[in-house]
Amino acid sequence: MNRPIRVLVAKCGLDGHDRGAKIIATSLRDAGMEVIYTGLRQTPEMIVNTALQEDVDAIGVSILSGAHMTVFPKIMNLMKEKHLDDVLLTGGGIIPEEDMKQLNDIGVGKLFPPGTTTTDIVEYITNWTKANRDF
Template sequence: MKELNRPVRVLVAKVGLDGHDRGAKIIATSLRDAGMEVIYTGLRQTPEMVVNTALQEDVDAIGVSILSGAHMTVFPKIINLMKEKGMDDVLVTGGGIIPDEDMQALRKIGVGELFPPGTNTVTIVNYIKDWVLKHRDF
């Protein structure tokens, strides 16, 4: 399989007032263990903070962990801010408690795969690597 000449850069973000970050930390560690460069924003980020950090850090992907139920507000806001800043080649993915019908609606606006709790971390690592190889090969 083709490889990048550099590590994949991923921003892992917790948006809103949701204070449960164990899953985000597990994902961040799994991505780092797979050789990716990971920037973890910490808790209580706004969509603006996440997009600005992603732009400053020149990431390939943004992974949003959300358990609060605000996914139908948070993801569209992130997508719109990214479009405003010309970040059309950055993956927005994530996970948390998101009903299937909401996942489908979010995919239609440009959000990538969304992973429910309990997803094998290898699945997430492979998804991000494959996406980056296809869309950000530079």
């Protein structure tokens, strides 16, 4: 790789709990990735536009509000509209297993429940990027 992996870490909607997102952002940075953190209360449009402007390899959405079945499909649709077909959309939070499967079926990458190690997340993003991005 000629440059660090670039990851956008985002919080969408009215969910005001960002401690987990900040921990993930720090872990990704400590693993040598370049991390852009959007802060709280972002819309799907704001997230996708930032991803496009920052030329990221992956978007990680932290969601604890229960809006995952609305937020992830909206972000996926916007990514397709903006031709971000080679960017990973992943995330984590309070997402039931059945919903994770449905989201994976529409193209969302692996989703991480509470208790996942930061090492697992770093490895997943690193391996996905090496297999799917060309830089």
